Amino acid sequence: MTAPRTTPAPPAPPVSTPAPDVPVEPAPRPVVRARPRPFRARLSPYLLLVPALVPVAVALGWPLLRQFVISFQEYGLAQEFGQPAEWVGFDNYTALLSDPYVWGVIGRSIAFCLVNAALTMVVGVGLAVLLTRVGTAARTVLQVGLLLAWGTPVLATMTVWQWLFDSQYGVINWLLAGPLGAEGMRQHSWIIEPASFYFVATVIVVWMSVPFVVFSVYAGLLQVPDEVMEAAQLDGAGPWQRLRHLQLPMVKPVLMIVGLLQVIWDLRVFTQIYVLQRAGAPTRETHLLGTYIYSLSKEFSMAGAMATIMLVITLGLTVFYIRRMLREDV
Amino acid sequence: MSTAVPTRARGRRTGGAGRRALGALAVVLALVWVFPIYWMVSSAFLPTNRLRTSEPSFFPVDGTLSNFRRVFSDGTFFDAFRVSLAVTGITLVAAILFAFLAALAVSRFRFRGRKSFIVTILVVQMIPAEGLFISQYRLLDDWGLVNAVLGLTVVYVAAILPFTVWMLRGFVSGVPIELEEAAMCDGLSRTGAFFRITFPLLAPGLVAAGVYGFLQAWNEYTLALVVMTDPEQRTLPLWLQGMVEANKATDWGVIMAGATLISVPVIVFFLLVQKRMSAGLVAGAVKG
The missing domain is CATH 1.10.3720.10 (MetI-like)
Structure with missing residues (x-):
């Protein structure tokens, strides 16, 4: 598990040095950052991701999933008019x-x-x-x-x-x-x-x-x-x-x-x-x-x-x- | 080091003729790449009777504007222009804003799921949109968004976002966090430090991502073909293809005038900002 960190994240790894895949240990903190991390700050990276994730999930992810599911079904003219599609395996x-x-x-x-x-x-x-x-x-x-x-x-x-x-x-x-x-x-x-x-x-x-x-x-x-x-x-x-x-x-x-x-x-x-x-x-x-x-x-x-x-x-x-x-x- | 001087001088001298030959090669190759565009513009100024001859006219001397007049004379060009403008505008604003926030999260925070997000961004770019468009059409159809600017915008934003995030991530990582930390030591808040210090340094990156998004949305054909089936809602590329099919083999002049009209503004814009864009593409590619 990667420890959620608040104020400043470590600098991005320089080119060509692979970033550690291992959990990032909280580095020894300077005095200014000694306060406990507020919940809001831990949440913020996720909030920043939401606007990008929603359109991609809706307009790419969902069609992809639906198409994948339907590829295992018989979906013809009858289904266009509301009949449930039949599973046909492969x-x-x-x-x-x-x-x-x-x-x-x-x-x-x-x-x-x-x-x-x-x-x-x-x-x-x-x-x-x-x-x-x-x-x-x-x-x-x-x-x-x-x-x-x-x-x-x-x-x-x-x-x-x-x-x-x-x-x-x-x-x-x-x-x-x-x-x-x-x-x-x-x-x-x-x-x-x-x-x-x-x-x-x-x-x-x-x-x-x-x-x-x-x-x-x-x-x-x-x-x-x-x-x-x-x-x-x-x-x-x-x-x-x-x-x-x-x-x-x-x-x-x-x-x-x-x-x-x-x-x-x-x-x-x-x-x-x-x-x-x-x-x-x-x-x-x-x-x-x-x-x-x-x-x-x-x-x-x-x-x-x-x-x-x-x-x-x-x-x-x-x-x-x-x-x-x-x-x-x- | 004293040996270096003659060596290098000799290298220069023997390289002189070779360098000129390479230069000539470069110019010839430049002509190969330019010729189709030159031909498009040149044909646009020629009347039909000079295009339909056994000897092509290589220079549009005594050209005419009649091809352009005919493009403008029916309103479909302006309709398509309006649709393209609306789709591109909304797509651009949404995609850049969303991508910027995501890039920020990825390169300024360490959080659980960060790596999975980056992998997702990479993998999403592998998904062939050309295999998805039927499914996307059905989705928009369910929502009544076929033949709607909003519908096309949604699929464009989703298509452009992954690469834009990838590109901006390189730029944000490229601004040393120490700059922000120093500002914070001097009493700015984290947000303040970001907007006063980092943000201005990101302007080239945002411009690059913006141009990338603009070109993608403005020039896109496939999804527009699938989503905008109503001739009233055609974007410019669809309009041009419609004109090709209507006039092909009879009137290349008016087709070339149409092609020139939709290309020239794009090319000008592209030339103005391409340096930053190339830098952005490479920054996005190379930096971790």
């Missing part, structure tokens, strides 16, 4: 997981997530390192470019990418057919084939995710002291060695959290896929987890079961990260 899960199509969706989603997260991290870290090694002018230009891409609303981005990839007047087909001489690309539809649909989606997702990675990692790289870098240089470490053995290890905490976020975001990608589907792609062949669950919205039980499966996949992909982060950070 029937919904069995139905979903014995469907090869569902496995296709799961496999595609995981593949899409890992490819996109990996590409985003590689390009992002590459650009962040590039920022540390170029002059002020080039750095500013690249930073502004990335910021513009980062700041643009997703829907606007999706809209302009559709226009760029437009089969008839899109500039990408023009570029391929005209200056690059690939005549067959003149009327090419990019989203009609699943493989090229995912290619377009990957280009867009990586393009919009990279700036966040670049700026987070670049900010981390700036924290690496110049003296350390110079000392390494004097000792004969080349640029690659300095990056590999010095800079990257020192920004590891940033890389971890940014990588984790990329995996989570790319697994739950919805808007980009949905908008591209609406642009005329075959939906059944291009569903990923998010759009597939959306397409199940009329079958509440199935959607609940599918969402639970998605949650399990997310945890499966991230549990390693989370455990590392908890060990190092809390």
